[in-house]
Amino acid sequence: MMVTCNPLDILSNKKVLCVEDEAIILSNIMESLELFFGKVVGVKDGREALDEALGNLYDVLMLDISIPYIDGLDVVKKIRQVNKKIPIIILSAHSEQEYLWRAVELKITRYLCKPYDKNSLIKALEDVALELVEHQPCVQIMPSCVYDYCRKTITANEQILHLSKSESRLLEYFLKRPNQTITYEQLFEYMWEFEQPSKEALKSIVKELRKKIHSDFIKNLYGVGYLCEIQI
Structure with missing residues (x-):
């Protein structure tokens, strides 16, 4: 039995962790995510990100690469050792192939280059939503x-x-x-x-x-x- 629906509705009771070291940018991202997710938590560095992600239950992660102490991709690498399925979106000003390949190896759901527009974010969240239910609503x-x-x-x-x-x-x-x-x-x-x-x-x-x-x-x-x- 399949039902057509807006995949973003799936996120309405999900919890997302957002990691960004710039306070204003973090606030703006969290404000956008609150339109879709039931709960949004924000942290500003790699250590906090690992503590939160490994110590609490999250449905989705969204990380910048250039964050203090531990960069975003190294955070993802450690998380993937214990959770291979959680959808992850990377936000970054880096578009170099090295970063893209590292992200692919870590099975990132979406890699968004800054600055990104609203449509790019929505498409990324749709991919996350479909991944959460394994493409079966x-x-x-x-x-x-x-x-x-x-x-x-x-x-x-x-x-x-x-x-x-x-x-x-x-x-x-x-x-x-x-x-x-x-x-x-x-x-x-x-x-x-x-x-x-x-x-x-x-x-x-x-x-x-x-x-x-x-x-x-x-x-x-x-x-x-x-x-x-x-x-x-």
Whole structure:
């Protein structure tokens, strides 16, 4: 089941890390990204970038090459050692072939040369969005249930049900980690990074997902967290 939609809608509940050492440029980039992403975090050097990227959960990275302490491509090289799939956009004033080849070897999603225009950024973000869902805007959770990443809807028993932002964010987290133990602490950090976590709020979201999907596919692991029993 394939549905035509704006691929950028996929980014609405994703988290992006932006790395740029010029404060004004960083602010402008973050302002642009906030139009598309659910959460945008900015840092100004390679050390901060590594600490953030390796210590927290991000869906997308956007880096300048010329940043203090560790250059952007070396940051990407270290990140690729532990995360080979995260989409990465490189922003740089460098157009030399050496930098381009290094970026290709690191499987960069897009290499944008500064100054770039709005259309170039949008095309890069569309590539990122398609990469995030592996070019499939819909995924079958079970025989009678399909999740649409673009529209944030569940189609179950021929009914289309809309998910809230929290419900879609939690479901996508589970879909990335099928049949894995997921602790309360992991979910608190992902769902409420800058807010006071609430186990009752989490239970309420899980309850609504089970109701809409008509399945107890999210299993309670008492005192630990949850296990999402699906085959995707």
